[in-house]
Amino acid sequence: MKTFRLTMKYLVLLLVAVLLCSYLFLADESTNDKAQRIHEGVLTLDTHVDINPKDFTRKRHLGMSLNADVDLLKMKEGGLDAAFFIVYVGQGDLSPEAYTKANLKAQLKFDAIHRMTQTLNHDLIVLARTPKEVRAIHAAGKKVAIIGVENAYPLGTDINNLDGYFDQGARYISLVHNGHNQFGDSNYPKGDDPISKHHGVTELGKQLIARANQLGVMVDISHASKKTALHTLALSQAPVIASHSSVAMLHAHTRNVDDDVLMAIKRNNGVIHVVAFRSYLKPTAGKKLEAINVLAKKYKLPQGSFWEEGDRVFSAIRKLPAAQRLAYFNEFRQIVKTYEHASIQDLVDHIDYVVEKIGIEHVGISSDFGGGGGVTGWEDASKTLNVTAELIKRGYSETDIENIWSGNLLRVWEDVISYANK
Ligand SMILES: [Zn+2]
Incomplete structure (x- = not known):
């Protein structure tokens, strides 16, 4: 009887261990693998x-x-x-x-x-x-x-x-x-x-x-x-x-x-x-427009962002020589990255x-x-x-x-x- 009880005890422990392992495995599936699986599906x-x-x-x-x-x-x-x-x-x-x-x-x-x-x-x-x-x-x-x-x-x-x-x-x-x-x-x-x-x-x-x-x-x-x-x-x-x-x-x-x-x-x-x-x-962070205006000054452009000001600023940008225009947009993108989060x-x-x-x-x-x-x-x-x-x-x-x-x-x-x- 004692041996039987002991065996039962081990069996229960084993069962708990198996359940715990599969839970951990599934829990792991529920993060990265689950995202991957669902995304692919x-x-x-x-x-x-x-x-x-x-x-x-x-x-x-x-x-x-x-x-x-x-x-x-x-x-x-x-x-x-x-x-x-x-x-x-x-x-x-x-x-x-x-x-x-x-x-x-x-x-x-x-x-x-x-x-x-x-x-x-x-x-x-x-x-x-x-x-x-x-x-x-x-x-x-x-x-x-x-x-x-x-x-x-x-x-x-x-x-x-x-x-x-x-x-x-x-x-x-x-x-x-x-x-x-x-x-x-x-x-x-x-x-x-x-x-x-x-x-x-x-x-x-x-x-x-x-x-x-x-x-x-x-x-x-x-x-x-x-x-x-x-x-x-x-x-x-x-x-x-x-x-x-x-x-x-x-x-x-x-x-x-x-x-x-x-x-x-x-x-x-x-x-x-x-x-x-x-x-x-x-x-966006309030300093963005400030930074855009500093940039505009550097390139002798009207103040303001072309997103908000549209044509007035954009036509001035278009008149810049190609290399300068490219440089302007690179700096502009940097500002966007810095202030828009x-x-x-x-x-x-x-x-x-x-x-x-x-x-x-x-x-x-x-x-x-x-x-x-x-x-x-x-x-x-x-x-x-x-x-x-x-x-x-x-x-x-x-x-x-x-x-x-x-x-x-x-x-x-x-x-x-x-x-x-x-
Ligand atoms: Zn659109």
Whole structure:
């Protein structure tokens, strides 16, 4: 009997030891390995990556290790599976000549993306035109390129030009960028423009939204004024996206959306892709502008930052000799790095806010890499795993993370296509 009790005691001890070991093993899995496993298992999609056509040539392309936030090697290293590459053209005059020029600029970017997927890097990355294609390309082990248009300005005044962009692969379009235009008001008026010029979307803007709905192009409210955003959400018959905007309640920047817009996105069944853009996530240290002004003096430029002052400062910078201009931007970037401190934690704070306010089915992630985006911890595409790791720390499940990274956007896109097919 005594021996039996002793054996039982050892057996219980052994059982406890086994349980403890497996607990420790699982606990270890729940940190780095879990992040790695979940990150590899989900389809990660970034809705905003700016491009420079100079990175899409035989001599210099995304298949090489570039001094850029995104190249295909960094996407592989960071497990970033899909990205909207952006056809962006800055706002200019509202004249036929200027529209033609802007359209040529847009064409250079369409051509660059097509060169990447058709010749330069066709073995690594494929252009997707539907959510189904996104999933199929990903399943085949290749990276996915999708095209988004930032600023409808180059379309000019003929809405049918959108059909041409659609044929070339454009699957989302924002009405405006910095500066009001023929389609509506921007969050950022240029020159002498009043804060609100059209009080939302113009007649031409309404036609554009209607045509986008008919074609199956997602309408993007990023860079729109609040009125334009709400107006767009009311006009669109299909769900709308904010491709790269954050939350105004956490940082009152005009590029961010407030609760009224968030609630409208919820009602519209749309999605907001919170953006890893330092100055939208967190107020910057007060000394930043001081440092920028010291720099401006050094280069004999007008006072102020070109982000806030726009054209007035920017046109002066453009007049600098090339070498000086490059040196200026290098120093400017250094200032931004020194005074803007947003991190992945700040980014995920904005995600948490959207989830609590309007639900997890309405949030996604974007970097704005190549356009000033990137935060501490997610400095370039090679660090994308860190975002998933932070989401896990906050308690999001694998399904949640899949939906945040791509499921929500693909659902919205499918809805937009269903509406177009009706
Ligand atoms: Zn932008």
